[in-house]
Amino acid sequence: MQVSPDIFYIEDDKDFAFIMQYAVKEVSDDLTVSIVEDGNSAIAMLHRYAEEKHRPKLILLDLNLPGISGLDVLKRIKEIPYFKYVPVILFSTSDDLNDVKTSLEIGANAFLTKPNGYHNLIICVQSLYDFWFNQNRNIA
Template identity: 85%
Template structure:
């Protein structure tokens, strides 16, 4: 079974904090976290084979091995994930990164907030839009 949110994040501390922030937003939301692009692609291929889709994919830009942009390209090559929103979630706020991400097919690009409370507010906004307001065939 795939998680509600599939998160690719190489910083274990931030990933740990993210899990708590998501639970503060909605207790029963599940988050699956992997630390690099190769592992992310392997998990996504397995999800596709098993016909399980996450409802949202959060993708860090700067990953070891395969970059977040390369993972995004691979996600977009898998027809099963065509309608799954992919959000680049990075410390970068470089307009070139934003442009590249959107050109490849990201649904949005967000800069990671500073501080736990700001992260909760950010996750609440993501949840409100992508899980409640956005109409998806997912």
């Protein structure tokens, strides 16, 4: 039986995804992360989650993905009613204001630029954890 991950992370950079898993575990050993490497796999997995009534608490989405873009993945996520209230955070190397604006217009809950260095990643993940898992209230 598949279990809902706390964080569903769509990231094509395998090295960064690997480091991210360590950062998440360093912040909270109880958090679970599921990682997929492209938009098509992400959409397929999310449809499977919806069918099985599994819902991640947070979706982290890279902007620049092979195949369909992060923005297109975001649009598709927002079309799945089961995930209507799941926060989606764009997490990208981009700091282009047009990317930020477009992401928020489509329905992203936030846009974060990936930090440089492991220490800064820990700080970023800690902030995500503090807000989205402890302070924010959600009905999902």
